[in-house]
Amino acid sequence: MARLSTCIFLFSLIIIASLVGGSEGWLDRYRHIYIKNGLGEGTPLTIHCKSRDDDLGVQVLKYNEEFKFQFQINFHQSTLFFCGFTWEEKLHWFDIYDWSRDKDVCSPDCKWSITRENPCLYDYDTQKYELCYFSYH
Secondary structure, eight states: OHHHHHHHHHHHHHHHHHHHHSTTOGGGOEEEEEEEEOSOTTOOEEEEEEOSSOEEEEEEEOTTOEEEEEEEOOTTSOOEEEEEEEETTEEEEEEEEEHHHHTTTSSSEEEEEEOSSOEEEEETTTTEEEEOOOOOO
16 A cells, blocks of 8 residues: 555656646746837827736837736646737737747747837847737737
8 A cells, every 4th residue: 555655656746747847837837928119209009918817907108118917828828818009099909929829939028019010029139129020910
């Protein structure tokens, strides 16, 4: 009986170690999202971000101001945050974090600049917001 208890204990330790030590373990499941108003001087940006479980409320940013939030990746690794961006009375939508798209790029930070043409992701190699191949919905 003691041998069975020892085996169960060791098996439990192995499972916990794999969860904590894996590439997407419990310790590195947090993401930080930064959203910057890149619309230009004098154009305020209104942001409303949500996930299935969280509503982050409405934020209004002046030019070059930044809004930051963080969250933990869900157990199923399907986390999705989407935001509505309004300027000059027009609404634009974008998935600001989609685990399937961003799991390797945004680990742990995603920095976005919202421009009139499209959202631009920060390139850590060049230190600029120049990854602008995304589109609003």
